[in-house]
Amino acid sequence: MGTRRRARELAVQVLFHLGFSPGDPGSVFDLICECFEFPDSIRPFARELVIGVWRHKRELDQLISQASKHWRLERMSRVDKSILRVATFEILCRDDIPPKVSIDEAVEMGKKFGSDDSSGFINGVLDNIYNTLIKHGRIKREEDA
Numbered sequence: 500m501g502t503r504r505r506a507r508e509l510a511v512q513v514l515f516h517l518g519f520s521p522g523d524p525g526s527v528f529d530l531i532c533e534c535f536e537f538p539d540s541i542r543p544f545a546r547e548l549v550i551g552v553w554r555h556k557r558e559l560d561q562l563i564s565q566a567s568k569h570w571r572l573e574r575m576s577r578v579d580k581s582i583l584r585v586a587t588f589e590i591l592c593r594d595d596i597p598p599k600v601s602i603d604e605a606v607e608m609g610k611k612f613g614s615d616d617s618s619g620f621i622n623g624v625l626d627n628i629y630n631t632l633i634k635h636g637r638i639k640r641e642e643d644a
Contacts, residue, residue: 506541507585507604510548511612514581517553524553552588559587566627567620579617582608586625591632597641598629 513528520527528549532542552559563583564572572580586605590598602625609617632638 502541503544504604504607505538506543506545507548508608508611509537509541509545510552510585511578511581511608513545513549514552514584515577518577518581524549548585548588551592552584555588555592556584559584559591562587562591562628562631563624566631567624570620576613576617578613579609579621582613582617582621583624586621587628590625590629590638598638599641602626602629 509531513524513531516531517524517527525546528546531537537545560572563575563580567575575583582605586601589596589601593601602622605625606618606622609621613621629638633640
């Protein structure tokens, strides 16, 4: 498994924990890394994701809510919500990561950590977010970049 995938999984785990016990994301990140001995190689990228998601959480949640027809954020599983936040942050804020990669990685995490329906749900929501951001000129279509 690649370093970035493992870092994304760590970020999802930290965000999942923050969903139950809100606190300083940096401190929670450090605590989880210490308790579960995650490799140093994945920590910088994972920390960037956690801090970035936390800083942009309101905007990310708004995009996710708008893209998930008939599903309020409160009704989503914490796992799915954490995965969606990480991928939406990458799509919106990380020009160095192609959106399709972020979507594919999120779908794979949904298969691994979510319910039987998670991967399809995550794919649909993220595809909607991606197309909406293109439509409103907030990001460029990958083929046009």
